[in-house]
Amino acid sequence: MKKDFLSLADWSRDDLLAIFDLTAELKAKQKRGEEHRLLAGKTLGMIFEKSSTRTRVSFEVGMYQLGGHALFLSSGTTQIGRGEPIKDTARVMARYVDGIMIRTFSQEGVEELARWSDVPVINGLTDMYHPCQVMADLFTVIEHKGEAWSGLTYCWIGDGNNMANSWINAAAVFGFELKVATPDGYRPDARVMERARGMGARITYTADPAEAARGAHVLNTDVWASMGQEAEQKERAAAFKGYQINSGLLKLADPKCVVMHCLPAHRDEEITDEVIEGPHSIVFDEAENRLHVQKAIMATLMR
Ligand code: CP
Ligand code: NVA
Numbered sequence: 001m002k003k004d005f006l007s008l009a010d011w012s013r014d015d016l017l018a019i020f021d022l023t024a025e026l027k028a029k030q031k032r033g034e035e036h037r038l039l040a041g042k043t044l045g046m047i048f049e050k051s052s053t054r055t056r057v058s059f060e061v062g063m064y065q066l067g068g069h070a071l072f073l074s075s076g077t078t079q080i081g082r083g084e085p086i087k088d089t090a091r092v093m094a095r096y097v098d099g100i101m102i103r104t105f106s107q108e109g110v111e112e113l114a115r116w117s118d119v120p121v122i123n124g125l126t127d128m129y130h131p132c133q134v135m136a137d138l139f140t141v142i143e144h145k146g147e148a149w150s151g152l153t154y155c156w157i158g159d160g161n162n163m164a165n166s167w168i169n170a171a172a173v174f175g176f177e178l179k180v181a182t183p184d185g186y187r188p189d190a191r192v193m194e195r196a197r198g199m200g201a202r203i204t205y206t207a208d209p210a211e212a213a214r215g216a217h218v219l220n221t222d223v224w225a226s227m228g229q230e231a232e233q234k235e236r237a238a239a240f241k242g243y244q245i246n247s248g249l250l251k252l253a254d255p256k257c258v259v260m261h262c263l264p265a266h267r268d269e270e271i272t273d274e275v276i277e278g279p280h281s282i283v284f285d286e287a288e289n290r291l292h293v294q295k296a297i298m299a300t301l302m303r
Pocket of ligand 2: 125161163222225226262
């Protein structure tokens with residue numbers, strides 16, 4: 001099994017399925033109020049170079065529920081923000097903590113951290129991927145649909161960003177059909193797409209959101225400007241016009257479709273308020289499942 005959780009494409013289907021099994025077990029125990037101190041006495045260091053609500057709270061609460069402790073480390077108040085090399089940070093942190101979760105810009109930086117760290121490293125979002133979110137999302141689909149792969153068609157509408165890239169990896173590992181609709185200039189990363197297709201993924205690209213949504217069982221979107229792209233907000237809003245999940249688009253999808261968004265959402269931009277508050281939306285279940293899935297990931301890596 002891998003030491004780190006950096007990208008879904010690094011993991012085997014069987015190992016990820018084992019994480020879902022453990023997630024179900026830990027979630028049930030949490031709901032019943034049964035103790036499950038799988039990481040008693042262990043510490044997670046959480047490095048944040050970008051903002052967060054869900055990731056920070058769910059990792060910290062998750063560690064507490066597993067009997068361990070989590071430390072919040074922002075780049076602005078540690079030596080990381082003053083340029084201490086990643087390889088030094090990694091080796092020092094690994095002498096104190098039992099696992100590191102990092103949210104940052106560069107995927108290469110996270111990979112370097114993992115290379116130099118003797119303890120497991122978990123990717124809490126980079127510009128390239130958001131694997132913990134997509135694990136939570138798949139677990140949520142399993143809960144709502146009974147399973148998340150064989151009979152289901154997924155679509156991604158909007159920006160070809162870190163979330164889109166992680167969905168592409170998931171399609172490669174689990175084999176479900178994925179239709180991606182983005183404006184031409186905002187396609188997902190070409191290397192990620194190529195690697196996924198090389199793994200046999202059933203992924204199609206279109207610039208037409210209606211084509212992607214037609215018959216889909218799971219509709220997914222995310223903000224048009226991700227963290228770090230704030231200056232492009234206006235230009236992006238123009239480019240993504242027409243790539244909104246709204247009631248018109250939902251009419252084309254499977255009548256029992258579910259609508260997902262990792263949050264935070266910009267209502268009435270990438271998704272309407274009506275849809276996010278409507279009966280197809282499972283966005284708050286996704287948010288809750290961050291907690292349960294990440295507990296299973298931490299227990300798998302850090303036990
Ligand atoms: N979905 C997600 O990762 O949310 P945060 O940015 O609040 O952590
Ligand atoms: N694509 C978004 C996801 C936020 C959880 C971003 O990177 O800002």
